Amino acid sequence: HDDAAARRTMEEFAGFPASDGGDGDRTSSFYVDSDGLQRQIDELASFSDSPAPSVTRVLYSEKDVQARRYIKGIMNQLGLSIREDAVGNIFGRWEGSEAGLGAVATGSHVDAIPFSGKYDGVAGVLGALEAISVLKRSGFKPKRSLEVIMFTSEEPTRFGISCLGSRLMAGSEELSQSLKETVDNQNVSFFDAADSAGYKMHPEDLHNVFLKKDNYFAFIELHIEQGPILEKEGIQIGVVTAIAAPASIKVEFEGNGGHAGAVLMPARNDAGLAAAELALAVEKHVLESGSIDTVGTVGILQVHPGAINSIPSKSHVEIDVRDIDEKRRNNVIEKVHQSAIEISKNRGVVLSEFKIINQDPPALSDKSVISTMEFAAKQLNLDYKLMISRAYHDSLFMARISPMGMIFIPCYKGYSHKPEEYASPEDMANGVKVLALTMGRLSLE
Ligand SMILES: NC(=O)N[C@@H](O)C(=O)O
Ligand SMILES: [Mn+2]
Numbered sequence: 406h407d408d409a410a411a412r413r414t415m416e417e418f419a420g421f422p423a424s425d426g427g428d429g430d431r432t433s434s435f436y437v438d439s440d441g442l443q444r445q446i447d448e449l450a451s452f453s454d455s456p457a458p459s460v461t462r463v464l465y466s467e468k469d470v471q472a473r474r475y476i477k478g479i480m481n482q483l484g485l486s487i488r489e490d491a492v493g494n495i496f497g498r499w500e501g502s503e504a505g506l507g508a509v510a511t512g513s514h515v516d517a518i519p520f521s522g523k524y525d526g527v528a529g530v531l532g533a534l535e536a537i538s539v540l541k542r543s544g545f546k547p548k549r550s551l552e553v554i555m556f557t558s559e560e561p562t563r564f565g566i567s568c569l570g571s572r573l574m575a576g577s578e579e580l581s582q583s584l585k586e587t588v589d590n591q592n593v594s595f596f597d598a599a600d601s602a603g604y605k606m607h608p609e610d611l612h613n614v615f616l617k618k619d620n621y622f623a624f625i626e627l628h629i630e631q632g633p634i635l636e637k638e639g640i641q642i643g644v645v646t647a648i649a650a651p652a653s654i655k656v657e658f659e660g661n662g663g664h665a666g667a668v669l670m671p672a673r674n675d676a677g678l679a680a681a682e683l684a685l686a687v688e689k690h691v692l693e694s695g696s697i698d699t700v701g702t703v704g705i706l707q708v709h710p711g712a713i714n715s716i717p718s719k720s721h722v723e724i725d726v727r728d729i730d731e732k733r734r735n736n737v738i739e740k741v742h743q744s745a746i747e748i749s750k751n752r753g754v755v756l757s758e759f760k761i762i763n764q765d766p767p768a769l770s771d772k773s774v775i776s777t778m779e780f781a782a783k784q785l786n787l788d789y790k791l792m793i794s795r796a797y798h799d800s801l802f803m804a805r806i807s808p809m810g811m812i813f814i815p816c817y818k819g820y821s822h823k824p825e826e827y828a829s830p831e832d833m834a835n836g837v838k839v840l841a842l843t844m845g846r847l848s849l850e
C-alpha cells in the first residue's frame with residue numbers, strides 16, 4: 406500500500422505539504438508506530454487476573470483500574486483533554502478549530518472476559534490513540550474535535566449486562582433503573598463495585614452519562630473481525646454495514662434435590678437435567694430457524710449444590726441468542742421460553758426465573774460513514790469487504806445517538822474470546838491508517 410496516495414489525501418485534507426521523508430522517516434505523513442503499538446498491547450495485557458497469554462480483566466477490578474490508569478496515561482502523553490463520566494467511560498479529546506461542531510469520536514473497550522485474548526476491544530482503544538498520533542505526526546489540524554472513548558464494561562462478565570457504558574450513553578432509562586438493584590455473583594452492588602474503583606456516585610448521577618443525540622457528528626470503532634472471513638479471503642479491511650441483534654436470557658429451575666444413591670429415578674425432580682434439556686432445546690430451535698445467521702449459546706450452566714452424590718436442586722442457565730434478523734431471533738426466544746415451561750412441567754421442577762436481560766435490535770452503519778471508510782481504504786490501496794458483525798459492540802448503542810461505522814481487521818483463524826486471539830502488527834497498522842484517514846476526513850466535514 407502506498408503512502409504517497411495517503412500523503413496526497415492528507416495534503417488535500419490538511420491543505421499543506423506533508424514532509425516526504427521516505428522509508429523509515431518517522432515524520433513521513435502517515436507513519437504508524439507499529440512497535441510502539443505492539444508494546445502497548447503487550448503491556449496492557451499484563452494487567453490480567455489470569456496467566457499470560459490469557460487475559461482476564463473484569464469491570465472495576467484492580468486490574469481494570471490499572472488498565473484505566475494506563476489508557477489515561479497515553480491520552481495525557483498525546484495532550485488530549487481527559488474526562489470521565491459517573492460510570493467510568495473515559496473520553497480523550499483533541500479540540501478542533503471549530504469546537505462547537507459535533508465531534509468525530511472513536512473508541513472501544515479494555516475489559517476482557519475470563520481467559521480471553523489481548524486484542525478484543527483493545528485494538529479499538531490503543532489503535533484509536535495511535536490513529537490520533539498518526540494524524541498529529543502528519544501535521545493534520547482537525548476542524549471538528551476528535552474524541553477517543555474507552556467504554557465501561559462492554560463485556561457482560563460482572564453484572565450480566567453487556568455494553569453497560571455505551572447503553573447509558575445512548576440514554577437507557579431502563580438500565581439506569583435496573584442498576585439500582587444490580588449485584589454481581591458475590592452480591593456486591595454495582596454502586597459499591599464502582600466506588601471501589603474510584604467511581605463514587607449516586608443513582609441519579611447515572612442520567613449524567615446520557616449523551617444528547619447530536620453530541621457526535623460520527624462514531625467509528627476499529628475492532629478485530631473475531632471471525633475467519635477476512636483472513637480466509639486475504640482481504641485487509643472489513644467495512645461493517647450492520648451489527649447483529651444480541652439477546653441474553655437468565656433461566657433458573659428448582660427441583661427437590663436429594664441423595665444420589667437413595668432417591669430412585671422415578672421419584673426425582675432433577676433441576677440439572679432440566680437445564681441440560683433446555684440447553685439442547687436452544688440448539689434445536691436455533692438450528693430450526695431456517696437461517697445460518699441465527700446462533701444460540703449456553704455459556705453458563707450451573708447446578709446447586711454441585712456435589713457428585715447430590716441430585717441438583719437448583720440450576721442456573723444463561724443463554725445468548727443472536728441474529729441479523731430481529732424477528733427471527735425473537736421467534737427463537739419465544740420457542741426457548743415454551744420449551745422451558747414444558748421441561749419444567751415434564752420434570753416436575755419449578756421454572757423459578759425466565760428473565761430476558763437484554764433483547765436489542767440490530768444496528769445499521771451510516772451510509773456516509775461507510776463511504777468515507779471505503780474512500781480511506783481505497784486511498785491506502787487496501788482491499789476491503791462490506792460485511793456484517795455477528796459480535797456486538799459498543800457501536801451497536803452508539804448508533805442510537807450518532808451516525809456509526811466499524812472497521813474490521815483480520816485476526817488469526819478468526820479466534821476470539823480465547824488466549825490464541827491474535828492480529829498482526831501489519832493488520833493493526835492498516836486498521837489504524839483507515840481509521841485515521843476516516844476520522845481526518847469526517848473532521849473536516
Ligand atoms: N465484540 C465482542 O466480543 N463483543 C462481545 O461481548 C460479544 O459477545 O459479542
Ligand atoms: Mn468480546
Ligand SMILES: [Mn+2]
Pocket residue numbers: 514525526559628798
Ligand atoms: Mn469487543
